[in-house]
Amino acid sequence: MNRLLQRATAVAVAVALAACAVGPDYERPAAPVPAAYKEATTAAGATWLPAAPADAFARGEWWRLFGDEELNRLAARIEIDNQNVAAAVAAYRQAQAIVREARAARFPTLGLNASARRTGGRDQAEVNAFQVSLAADWAPDLWGKLGRGVESALASAEASAADLGSAKLSAQGELAIDYFSLREADTEVALLGKTIEGYERALQITQNRYAAGIAPKTDVLQAQTQLASTRADLAALRANRARFEHAIAVLVGVPPGDFSMAVAAWTPTVPAVPLGVPSELLQRRPDIASAERQVVVANAQIGIERSAFYPSLSLGGTLGSSQSRLGDLLSASGALWSLGVSVAQTVFDAGAIRSRVEGAEAGLDAAIARYRQTVLAAFQAVEDQLASAGSLAEQAELRRQASDAADQTEQQILNRYRAGQVGYTDVVTAQASALSARRALTQVGVNRQVSAIALIQALGGGWERIETP
Numbered sequence: 001m002n003r004l005l006q007r008a009t010a011v012a013v014a015v016a017l018a019a020c021a022v023g024p025d026y027e028r029p030a031a032p033v034p035a036a037y038k039e040a041t042t043a044a045g046a047t048w049l050p051a052a053p054a055d056a057f058a059r060g061e062w063w064r065l066f067g068d069e070e071l072n073r074l075a076a077r078i079e080i081d082n083q084n085v086a087a088a089v090a091a092y093r094q095a096q097a098i099v100r101e102a103r104a105a106r107f108p109t110l111g112l113n114a115s116a117r118r119t120g121g122r123d124q125a126e127v128n129a130f131q132v133s134l135a136a137d138w139a140p141d142l143w144g145k146l147g148r149g150v151e152s153a154l155a156s157a158e159a160s161a162a163d164l165g166s167a168k169l170s171a172q173g174e175l176a177i178d179y180f181s182l183r184e185a186d187t188e189v190a191l192l193g194k195t196i197e198g199y200e201r202a203l204q205i206t207q208n209r210y211a212a213g214i215a216p217k218t219d220v221l222q223a224q225t226q227l228a229s230t231r232a233d234l235a236a237l238r239a240n241r242a243r244f245e246h247a248i249a250v251l252v253g254v255p256p257g258d259f260s261m262a263v264a265a266w267t268p269t270v271p272a273v274p275l276g277v278p279s280e281l282l283q284r285r286p287d288i289a290s291a292e293r294q295v296v297v298a299n300a301q302i303g304i305e306r307s308a309f310y311p312s313l314s315l316g317g318t319l320g321s322s323q324s325r326l327g328d329l330l331s332a333s334g335a336l337w338s339l340g341v342s343v344a345q346t347v348f349d350a351g352a353i354r355s356r357v358e359g360a361e362a363g364l365d366a367a368i369a370r371y372r373q374t375v376l377a378a379f380q381a382v383e384d385q386l387a388s389a390g391s392l393a394e395q396a397e398l399r400r401q402a403s404d405a406a407d408q409t410e411q412q413i414l415n416r417y418r419a420g421q422v423g424y425t426d427v428v429t430a431q432a433s434a435l436s437a438r439r440a441l442t443q444v445g446v447n448r449q450v451s452a453i454a455l456i457q458a459l460g461g462g463w464e465r466i467e468t469p
Contacts, residue, residue: 021144023303133320284460
C-alpha cells in the first residue's frame with residue numbers, strides 16, 4: 001500500500017509540474033490616447049489646472065473642492081445609505097466569493113461517509129453492519145483550465161470593484177448636481193420674492209395714478225397681470241425645489257416624506273479642476289477599468305475553451321472499514337483501500353469545441369472593441385466639459401453685464417413713468433427684461449458648477465490611479 005501511495009504521489013507531482021496553461025496570455029489592448037486635451041488650450045476661461053490638487057483633496061472627496069459643509073455632510077452618507085451603492089457592494093462581495101470558489105477547485109476534495117445497518121428475519125439471526133470510509137478526489141489542472149478560471153473570476157471581481165467605484169461616482173455626482181440645483185432654486189425663490197415686492201409697489205403706483213385720473217385702466221391691468229404671472233413662476237419654482245429635495249432624500253437612503261433641507265445661502269464656488277495628462281485617464285476612470293478587466297475575462301475564456309481539446313485526468317482514492325461490531329471499525333484487519341486514475345478524451349464532437357473556441361475569440365474581439373469605445377467616450381466627455389467650462393465662464397461675465405444694465409434700465413423707465421414720460425407697457429417690458437437677466441445670471445452660475453461636476457466625473461472623480469483589490 002505504501003508503494004502504491006508513493007507512486008500515486010509521484011504521478012500527481014509530475015502531472016502538476018508538467019501542467020501548462022493553454023490559451024493566450026493577457027496583454028492590455030492598445031487604446032487611442034491623445035497627446036493633449038484639445039479644449040484645454042482652446043477654451044477661454046476654462047476652470048482647470050494642469051497640476052494635481054493639494055493632498056487634502058484625496059480621491060473620492062472631490063466635492064470638498066466646492067467648500068460647502070452641507071454638501072460634505074450629505075456626500076458622506078452616499079457610501080453608507082445609497083441603495084445603488086449598496087447593491088454594487090453586494091455584487092463585489094459576490095464576485096469575491098466566486099474567486100474563492102474558483103481557487104478551491106484547484107485543490108483535492110475529501111469526503112467522509114459512515115453508515116450503520118441492522119438486518120434480521122424470522123429464521124435468521126440479527127446482524128449488525130457498520131461502515132466508514134474516507135474518499136479523496138483530485139483533478140490536476142493539466143492544461144490550465146482551472147487557472148484560467150481563477151484568472152477570469154479575479155478579473156470579474158476587479159471589474160465589479162470598478163463598477164462599485166462607478167456607482168459611487170455616479171451617486172456622488174448626482175447628489176452634488178441636485179444639491180446645487182436646490183440651492184440655486186432657493187436663490188431664485190428669494191429673487192422672485194423681492195421682485196414680487198417691487199411689482200406690488202408698482203401696482204400700487206398704477207392704482208394711485210388711475211385713481212388720480214392720470215393713468216388708464218390698462219396700466220393697472222398690466223401691473224396685475226405681471227404680478228400674477230410672477231407669483232405663478234414662484235409657485236412652479238417652489239415645486240422644482242421640492243423635487244430636488246426629494247431626489248436628494250432618495251440618494252441618501254431616506255424616504256422623501258422624512259427628509260427636509262432648510263433654506264440656506266447658495267455658495268456659487270466653481271473650483272479649479274486639475275487635468276493631468278490624457279493617458280492618466282485610463283487609470284482614473286472606473287468604467288475604463290471595468291471594461292479593461294472584461295477583456296481579461298474574455299481572454300481567459302479562450303484558454304478555458306481550448307483546454308477541452310486535451311484529455312482530462314482525475315485521481316481518486318478511498319480508505320474505509322466494514323465491520324459487524326462498532327468497536328472493530330478502526331482495526332487494521334478490516335481496512336479496505338483503493339487508488340484509481342481515470343483519463344477522459346473527446347474523440348469526436350462534430351466541431352463543437354472548435355466552435356466554442358471561435359466564439360470565445362470573437363468575444364475577446366468584442367470586449368476589446370467595447371474597451372476602446374469606452375476610452376473614446378471618456379475623452380469625448382472630458383473635451384465636452386472643457387468646452388462647456390470655457391463657454392460658461394465667458395457667459396457668466398456677459399450675463400453679469402446684462403443684468404447690471406437691465407437693472408439700471410428698469411429703474412430709469414420706472415422713474416420716467418412716474419414723471420408721465422412713458423407708458424406702462426415700457427415699464428412692464430423693462431421689468432420683465434431685468435428679471436430675466438437676474439435669473440439667467442443665477443442659472444449660469446449653477447450651470448458652471450454642474451459643468452465642473454461633470455468634468456470631475458469625466459476625469460474619474462479624482463486625481464490618483466485606481467487601485468483595484
